[in-house]
Amino acid sequence: MKLLQVRKGQFVYYQNELHKVYSVKPLAKKSVLMFRVKDMEQVDCKAEEITLYKPKHMDSFLFFGSRYTLLENQPAEEGGYILITKPDPDYMDHYSLNEFEKVESVEGNNVITTRQNTVKAKEFLVMSPEEAAGSNDIIYLDKSKVSAEQLEQDAQLEEVLREKSAIRPSIGDVYLNLDNTGTAMIVAIVEEEVVLGTGDRLTFHQLYKADNWSYLYNINDGEFRQ
Known part of the structure; x- marks a missing residue:
């Protein structure tokens, strides 16, 4: 597509996958800002890298x-x-x-x-x-180019996203260390990793699955998780 044809809200294909344009910044090197519809992953690209699609019945x-x-x-x-x-x-x-x-x-x-x-x-x-x-x-522009592995991942996507949403921590979350009954607060988040006040660094998944860390509350609301 040409940049002048790109509008906020359009459905487009980028790298064979369905996206939705949420912003256009004409002066930026990659002027089209989008999210992938299937998982809301954000991406930016050039206008000539996308193909317009108009959603319809069925x-x-x-x-x-x-x-x-x-x-x-x-x-x-x-x-x-x-x-x-x-x-x-x-x-x-x-x-x-x-x-x-x-x-x-x-x-x-x-x-x-x-x-x-x-x-x-x-x-x-x-x-x-x-x-x-x-x-x-319409998930893919050309489904023949999609691997069986990718299709299987798509089938599991809802469960994966639900778990990610459940385990995503916030700065200010306080956890109890079941090994020594001490408490520690998340003081920083770097990409998919949390930093606790004790100096411990754990990925979101490690913290969620850990046997020795139990969530208590967030200092901003002071309420214990039921």
């Missing part, structure tokens, strides 16, 4: 590890998701192209989202859980 893809199929003329459900493909917001609403929105309530054919936007039925496709029979898989 397209199926992974959104943060979960499989969905886009359906038109399908009633939206409370707690479900919609994809806004034809945005036409009123002046009080704030959404744009290809926004993922969660449904808070349904009013006739329209929905009120958890961001308090009123979205008309003509503007969105319903994200129906699971892969519908006869749907068009």
